Amino acid sequence: MSQVLVFTEFANGKLKKGSLELLSAARKSGLKIQALALGSGAKGLAAELGKEGVDEILALDDAKLDQYNPELFAEVVSGVLASKKPAVVLASSTMLARDLFPRVAAHLNVGIASDCTELEITSSGEVKARRPMYSGKVTVEVSFENSPTKIVLMRPNQLMVVAATAAKTPSVEDIAAPAKDLKTLVKEIVKGTSGKLDLTEASIIVSGGRGLKEASGFKLVEDLANVLGATAGASRAIVDAGWVPHTMQVGQT
Ligand SMILES: Cc1cc2nc3c(=O)[nH]c(=O)nc-3n(C[C@H](O)[C@H](O)[C@H](O)COP(=O)(O)OP(=O)(O)OC[C@H]3O[C@@H](n4cnc5c(N)ncnc54)[C@H](O)[C@@H]3O)c2cc1C
Structure with missing residues (x-):
């Protein structure tokens, strides 16, 4: 069965609104939902993600991912997508995601649509999205070809947050931190x-x-x-x- 993987962002142990919007859209597709959570407290999201109808949590609950390091995040996320092969990946079009996902898409040679304002996912895992161009003067419809995984970055506040009708008890899989030596080290974020x-x-x-x-x-x-x-x-x-x-x-x- 095709899967939708939602890249979650959270703060103080709670999912951000953008992630709730993505999970609502993922549920609408009827596909199996995976949630990827990185950083301290990732596993603590299990109850909230269960309420959101998530089937499987992929967690790297490690303080090394509390601060955004492009190299480390790209390595981890590319590894997860390469092994899980979701049909669709959803992330909020935040500063972090707009930096991270083009790297991941290039790494895996798959398509990406960023800054989308409308989204439709079919039950077979096909995607139709809409995004503004030329400073919002026109909007274009985006679909994907020859891309087994389709990455969609949604602008926050565009999708409705809808309460899930049934909670689930998601399985939790620990993602291993990459063994590779990193060339970059983020010492502090001010x-x-x-x-x-x-x-x-x-x-x-x-x-x-x-x-x-x-x-x-x-x-x-x-x-x-x-x-x-x-x-x-x-x-x-x-x-x-x-x-x-x-x-x-x-x-x-
Ligand atoms: C390529 C390009 C990209 C741009 N991108 C952006 C962008 O991303 N974001 C952006 O903000 N701008 C952008 N601009 C600039 C934009 O066009 C405007 O110049 C700018 O937003 C105007 O800012 P303002 O409202 O502060 O000033 P003004 O246009 O000068 O407006 C001030 C208003 O206050 C009113 N006013 C003055 N005194 C009083 C008073 N005492 N009581 C009540 N009202 C008063 C005036 O009547 C006027 O309507 C861009 C411009 C270009 C050319």
Whole structure:
């Protein structure tokens, strides 16, 4: 039977919303669902993944994968896909996935569609996806040819999260860390000071621009965002002016 493998992302022992969206889409296909979870606490997701209708968890519960190392992640994920041969791989189009999966696709010589906004998976494991092009001026329908595994990166907040009707008790398979010596070592990741959700994951964004007159005016945006539980965003004009960091910019560039 064809399988859909969902690359899960989680924080504080809970699946991120993007992963719940992917699992909802995977269930709709009626195919067997595998969940790949990497990093400390991966196995602790078993109960939540069971509730989401996952059949099999592939876990590498190792602190070495708590920080993203492109070389290590590409090695692990390519190895899993080569041995499990899922028909479809779903991941959220996050910064991590957009860096990781093109490497994996090249490694395995399979097709990838990134930044998709619509997704349909048939019961035979075929995929039809839609993605914007040319700054959203057109959208294209993407299908795959001669690609036994099809990798689809979905933009967060595009698919509905639907509650599963039946829970499962997934099997848990331990993935071995690659024995290969790595050429790169990630020593530290310095996170931004904001504890807020990333712009790509936020359901509500309060965005400000040049109309705020000066850098200190941006406090109004932050105050409103705090009241609404939103993430603050900014126009390119005020990012270029140095009022706020580039991570806050909304838009294509
Ligand atoms: C190739 C290209 C790519 C770009 N990509 C991006 C992108 O990814 N993201 C992005 O944000 N921009 C992008 N831009 C820039 C974009 O076109 C705009 O210039 C920019 O977003 C405008 O930002 P703003 O709203 O801060 O400023 P403005 O356009 O100057 O708007 C300020 C607004 O505030 C109003 N205002 C002024 N004073 C007051 C007041 N006292 N009370 C109430 N309202 C007031 C003004 O009437 C005006 O409507 C791109 C441009 C190009 C050419």
